[in-house]
Amino acid sequence: MTEPNNLFIEFHALRSYAPGNLNRDELGTPKTAVFGGVRRLRISSQCLKRTWRTSEFFRGQLAPDVLGVRTKHLPRLVREALEKEDVPEDVLEGMTDLLRQLGKGEDDDGSDELTAHLLYLSQSEIEAAKEFGRKHRKQLEKVASLRKAVQAEAVAAKESAPDAAGKPKKGKRGNGNTSEKTEELKALMTELRSDLTTHIRESGARNAVDVALFGRFLTSTEFASVESAMQVAHALGTQKVELEYDYFSAVDDHGEGPGAGMIGESEFAASVFYEYAVCDWRTLVGHLQGNGELAAMSMKAVALAIARAVPKGKANGTAPQNPADYLEVVIRRNAPISLANAFMKPVRPTESRDAMELSIDSLREYGARCEKAYTAQDDVIARFILTLRTPAHDRSGETRHESLDELAAAVGKKLIEAGVKA
Amino acid sequence: MIRGIGLRLEGPLQSWGGPAVGDRRPSLDFPTRSGVMGLIGAALGVPRQEVAKLASLQRGLGFAVRVDRRGVAAVDYHTVMAPGVFKTTLQTWRTYLQDASFAAIVVERDGLEPPLERILEALLHPRFLLYLGRKACPPSAQVLAFPRILEGDRWEDLIDSIAPAERPDSDAGVVFADADLGSDRRTRLGQRRVRDVLTGPLPRMYEERDVVQLRRPLPAAASAQGSTDGKDTIDPWFA
Numbered sequence: 078m079t080e081p082n083n084l085f086i087e088f089h090a091l092r093s094y095a096p097g098n099l100n101r102d103e104l105g106t107p108k109t110a111v112f113g114g115v116r117r118l119r120i121s122s123q124c125l126k127r128t129w130r131t132s133e134f135f136r137g138q139l140a141p142d143v144l145g146v147r148t149k150h151l152p153r154l155v156r157e158a159l160e161k162e163d164v165p166e167d168v169l170e171g172m173t174d175l176l177r178q179l180g181k182g183e184d185d186d187g188s189d190e191l192t193a194h195l196l197y198l199s200q201s202e203i204e205a206a207k208e209f210g211r212k213h214r215k216q217l218e219k220v221a222s223l224r225k226a227v228q229a230e231a232v233a234a235k236e237s238a239p240d241a242a243g244k245p246k247k248g249k250r251g252n253g254n255t256s257e258k259t260e261e262l263k264a265l266m267t268e269l270r271s272d273l274t275t276h277i278r279e280s281g282a283r284n285a286v287d288v289a290l291f292g293r294f295l296t297s298t299e300f301a302s303v304e305s306a307m308q309v310a311h312a313l314g315t316q317k318v319e320l321e322y323d324y325f326s327a328v329d330d331h332g333e334g335p336g337a338g339m340i341g342e343s344e345f346a347a348s349v350f351y352e353y354a355v356c357d358w359r360t361l362v363g364h365l366q367g368n369g370e371l372a373a374m375s376m377k378a379v380a381l382a383i384a385r386a387v388p389k390g391k392a393n394g395t396a397p398q399n400p401a402d403y404l405e406v407v408i409r410r411n412a413p414i415s416l417a418n419a420f421m422k423p424v425r426p427t428e429s430r431d432a433m434e435l436s437i438d439s440l441r442e443y444g445a446r447c448e449k450a451y452t453a454q455d456d457v458i459a460r461f462i463l464t465l466r467t468p469a470h471d472r473s474g475e476t477r478h479e480s481l482d483e484l485a486a487a488v489g490k491k492l493i494e495a496g497v498k499a
Numbered sequence: 500m501i502r503g504i505g506l507r508l509e510g511p512l513q514s515w516g517g518p519a520v521g522d523r524r525p526s527l528d529f530p531t532r533s534g535v536m537g538l539i540g541a542a543l544g545v546p547r548q549e550v551a552k553l554a555s556l557q558r559g560l561g562f563a564v565r566v567d568r569r570g571v572a573a574v575d576y577h578t579v580m581a582p583g584v585f586k587t588t589l590q591t592w593r594t595y596l597q598d599a600s601f602a603a604i605v606v607e608r609d610g611l612e613p614p615l616e617r618i619l620e621a622l623l624h625p626r627f628l629l630y631l632g633r634k635a636c637p638p639s640a641q642v643l644a645f646p647r648i649l650e651g652d653r654w655e656d657l658i659d660s661i662a663p664a665e666r667p668d669s670d671a672g673v674v675f676a677d678a679d680l681g682s683d684r685r686t687r688l689g690q691r692r693v694r695d696v697l698t699g700p701l702p703r704m705y706e707e708r709d710v711v712q713l714r715r716p717l718p719a720a721a722s723a724q725g726s727t728d729g730k731d732t733i734d735p736w737f738a
Contacts, residue, residue, distance in 0.1 A: 082544065082621065082624045082625060082626040083624070083625065083626050083627075085628075102575075102576040103576045103590070108575070108576075110511060110512060110573065110595075110597050110598075111570075111571045111573070111597040111598050112511045112597060112598050113598060113666075114598065114666060121575060121577065121635075122634075122635030123577055123635070304546075304547070305634065308628040308630060308634050308635070308637055309635060310511070310512075310635060310636070310637050311511070311512055311575075311635055313511055353637065355628060355637065357627055357628045359626070360627065410624060411623060411624055412542075412622065412623060412624065412625050412629060412641070412642065412643075413628070413637070414637075414638065414639065414640070414641060415510065415511075415637045415638065415639040416639070417510070417511045417639040418509075418639045418640065421665070449735055450735055450736065451641050451735075451736050451737075452736075452737065453736075453737035454737065
């Protein structure tokens with residue numbers, strides 16, 4: 078067999094949620110999908126990703142400095158750090174001015190200290206920005222002095238030629254002429270932004286773990302977009318969905334006579350969900366600058382989130398704190414496959430067996446068949462199971478764990494053993 | 500002698516992007532050339548930014564797809580927070596095909612780089628994650644229809660060798676093929692222009708191609724390759 082291209086870490090989970098509305102469309106209806114000709118409940122991929130990424134189950138496993146920071150305040154963060162190092166005021170102003178441009182097309186001469194939009198950065202990237210400030214003092218001083226000159230010109234222009242109503246004319250846009258200083262500032266800014274982009278790229282700044290896993294899309298060129306190492310499928314109900322309506326009324330405490338203050342309907346449903354996600358190991362490790370241990374930790378964190386984290390939809394009214402009954406984590410070399418087809422025929426509870434038990438057995442039985450048909454001898458490196466129900470059949474080559482923590486630790490350990498050189 | 504690779508494109512959700520205007524993101528009703536070439540590129544480990552490489556790959560392959568289950572189109576309401584250009588939460592409406600299944604072939608053309616054997620191997624052991632149009636659409640069947648190169652006198656023989664999916668619908672058997680593959684006039688339902696030929700140099704720059712729509716008989720299910728229903732036993736790919 079030729080040297081494999083990659084390792085994939087697959088997560089298959091079965092989770093039953095009590096009646097609620099975890100993920101809804103713009104009309105408040107629970108999201109659904111038709112699969113196997115039958116309508117099921119669905120939780121969208123984007124909802125799951127956000128739920129996992131923001132949950133304490135995920136974040137609690139990782140040190141704060143490896144998690145991403147979402148902020149518009151990059152200019153201020155850098156300024157405050159460099160101030161402590163006694164960097165001269167001119168350099169600080171120039172740096173603030175430069176960072177304020179991030180994400181903007183035209184030159185921004187505004188007074189705020191914010192980037193155009195929220196940037197999703199790692200601590201490492203913020204450090205790289207600070208380093209740029211330390212290294213480019215001369216140019217940043219020039220930026221500050223040019224900016225002052227341009228601002229002075231603008232003020233002078235306003236004062237010397239107010240319009241008929243006595244109001245000052247608008248700045249450079251008003252007359253279409255730009256001064257030499259303005260052009261110089263623009264050119265310098267462009268050069269510095271390009272230098273900053275190169276600097277960040279070559280600094281070896283590591284991506285934040287959540288950025289590496291779930292990706293980011295930024296329109297600023299200085300910080301590159303990151304392709305997500307994880308792929309998360311929309312969660313699908315294993316059963317046919319029955320959408321229901323909850324008729325509610327709100328009583329007016331000082332109401333007179335019969336009748337409620339307000340009446341309404343909200344929709345809800347319940348299902349066992351099949352959740353599937355898979356991670357591209359080499360891409361993940363690459364994003365984390367070769368740090369296999371950190372990558373392995375992140376897989377632990379993902380396992381915990383998948384089994385425990387709950388989407389926020391209607392949470393206050395339904396308390397949907399239902400953990401997974403079944404979690405299967407597989408480390409494999411060949412192409413990963415979603416086992417959704419195990420549920421093409423929707424699961425139907427019987428007198429003696431409920432939807433979860435039947436779903437678990439369908440999943441395992443179908444998974445075993447796929448394995449037999451499509452997998453070469455040593456393609457599956459390891460399989461870890463956590464199950465709250467007793468499956469109908471055992472399978473060879475899987476290790477059962479008693480607790481989620483134990484399973485997560487075993488996954489992490491195996492990945493470190495298997496090595497970065499996937 | 501025509502050589503190619505057979506594919507099965509099946510998953511609970513798939514989406515094959517057509518021209519998108521603003522917040523409405525539609526799907527074509529069959530897998531696009533660019534989407535499938537991108538999938539092959541992903542298996543090979545070609546990053547999405549290497550447009551020239553992807554464009555050259557797709558020039559070396561002919562493409563035809565058969566509808567086994569056209570699926571049900573549905574729109575997912577998808578909000579994006581702090582998206583960058585817009586100050587408030589962006590609302591998008593993205594179309595998916597639910598419960599669809601397609602058989603497809605890519606056939607070798609002159610100058611195919613890398614060779615077909617390498618592509619086959621990459622689909623068995625992909626470098627990047629494979630998905631059906633959108634990343635949230637992992638396949639629920641093996642993407643490869645067979646673990647080997649297909650050979651035949653005509654491209655139609657290649658696609659006929661892929662057994663139909665379970666529960667074929669009334670549209671099953673309709674084939675959308677590159678017009679320049681050539682086809683039997685009598686089977687033609689029509690022809691259209693589809694803008695899904697990746698050209699570059701920027702990512703997501705496309706040209707149009709001519710696509711013929713053909714009505715062909717669905718092959719018999721008896722060959723049963725790729726079926727994982729309990730009734731049929733599959734010859735294991737790796738003995």
